[in-house]
Amino acid sequence: MSPDHNSVRHDRDGVASAALALLDEVGLADLSMRRIAGRLDVQPSALYWHFQSKQELLAVLADRITAGIPRDDADVLTIARSIRDALFAYRDGAELVLSTYALRLGSSYAQTALEEALGGLPDAQDRATAILHFVLGHSTLVQQRMHADSHGAANTGDEIDVTAGLDLVFDLGVRALAGEVSAAASPPRDRV
Known part of the structure; x- marks a missing residue:
């Protein structure tokens, strides 16, 4: 049996991965916490369990881009x-x-x-x-x-x-x- 799909997608790394994929699709101007949450099928407030702010999430994405x-x-x-x-x-x-x-x-x-x-x-x-x-x-x-x-x-x-x-x-x-x-x-x- 496969692991629960939601538990794999909703950790800090999963949120950042979804956000980076979404960045490629919609661009920075349209990359919102609401849109990322929608991609993950959660409420936007759920993202704040992993990131204090959108700026913190963007910093993690920048680090991933330059890694x-x-x-x-x-x-x-x-x-x-x-x-x-x-x-x-x-x-x-x-x-x-x-x-x-x-x-x-x-x-x-x-x-x-x-x-x-x-x-x-x-x-x-x-x-x-x-x-x-x-x-x-x-x-x-x-x-x-x-x-x-x-x-x-x-x-x-x-x-x-x-x-x-x-x-x-x-x-x-x-x-x-x-x-x-x-x-x-x-x-x-x-x-x-």
């Missing part, structure tokens, strides 16, 4: 690409992780991985922060554009396509922030 980032002997560009790919793996994943990061919720797994990749640089923490900000911003911009394109809502006129040269622009930004790109040789300006 697969490599940390062992990976270079900073590989880690930054892994963070970006993890954000792109879920609908509105970049926006969700950005919002929880901005509120200082969840773990700092992504930043720690970047710091470790930057090795013994004296400003590794600051560089890791700058790179993470770039990755989150770049990924959010691209993900929103891709979402708009999928719904035919993007203006396709003469405007700049933010998805053109995606990897080139991304790699350049990460390398520059990591200190791997030198400034173009130009004569110093005299201060007037």
Whole structure:
């Protein structure tokens, strides 16, 4: 006989799994506690047995999204690409992780991985922060554009396509922030 279906679905892990699946279906704007409860066939108040607030649940989802980032002997560009790919793996994943990061919720797994990749640089923490900000911003911009394109809502006129040269622009930004790109040789300006 199989285990009671409800007992498997309603623990903390089950609620988070249902919420992550629902995020992919409806997006962050429509991911409500009521909708998650409906998916689990429980009252919304039942979710608060496992999570004190929706923000706590979103922090757990952000941690799940970034959990697969490599940390062992990976270079900073590989880690930054892994963070970006993890954000792109879920609908509105970049926006969700950005919002929880901005509120200082969840773990700092992504930043720690970047710091470790930057090795013994004296400003590794600051560089890791700058790179993470770039990755989150770049990924959010691209993900929103891709979402708009999928719904035919993007203006396709003469405007700049933010998805053109995606990897080139991304790699350049990460390398520059990591200190791997030198400034173009130009004569110093005299201060007037």
